[in-house]
Amino acid sequence: MERWIGRVALVTGASAGIGAAICRVLVDKGMKVVGAARDEERIQALANELANKPGSLTAIKCDITKDSDILSLFASIKEKFGGVDVCINNAGMSHNHSLLEGTPQEWREMLDVNVVGLCLCTREAVASMRERNVVDGHIIHISSLSGHRVSQSLRTHFYAATKFAVRALTEGLRQELRDVKSRIRVTAISPGLVETEFASRMMKDKEEGQEVYSKFKCLQVEDIASSVVHVLSAPPHVEICDILIRPTEQAF
Secondary structure (H helix, E strand, O other): HHOOOEEEEEEEEOHHHHHHHHHHHHHOOOOOOOOEEOOOHHHHHHHOOOOOOOOOEEEEOOOOOOOHHHHHHHHHHHHHOOOOEEEEOOOOOOOOOOOOOOOOHHHHHHHHHHHHHHHHHHHHHHHHHHHHHOOOOOOEEEHHHHHHOOOOOOHHHHHHHHHHHHHHHHHHHHHHHHHHHHHHHHHHEEEEOOOOOHHHHHHHHHHHHHHHOOOOOOOHHHHHHHHHHHOOOOOOOOOOOOOHHHHHHHHO
16 A cells, blocks of 8 residues: 555545545555545544544545535545545445335435446546546445345345446446556445445434344445455556455355
């Protein structure tokens, strides 16, 4: 990770869970991290906690469903740091309804966060890298095993569709970068069930969310953050395309 010391990484969905864990580990490795989320105060609290670490964390308020917020985010990064070298698209969400019970409003929100926001952040990050001739930049999508199979959990079916889209977008971006002779690398990290606030937010009930995690052997946020470090640590001639992560006790 030595070559990333002092370089700039953007992490979306940085206020809690996987995003916060990624911020923590990258700051510890000496990177200048920009944490973006709607809850700016939680990111700032984490930034204060990490104040004496080798790197730094800057909190920026951003609603990933709003194009103007994303464009403003990248403008702020350009003004403060010059641009981004690593973009980690971590923001993601789901609603607790099957396809037969869901609403267009819920589906659009999931698409806006999980797919459209991810695409816009990626477009702006790649533009920032190419503008500054950053040849070793990296785009990392925090996806899901739900992008590789459709489970029998009815409430995750539309969520799975968004993650299948992320899988296609990852490969599509890789092909487009190859066509323009870019060496910017693209990776999707696809974990199974991770113990975070995700289920509680999906259920809109903290206890129900915790009950979901009590039924399974879950991954921890540090497991995903470690995978991000592994991906960024790969030598320049190696591109890690997709990492699937699950507990050893859990069937695929």
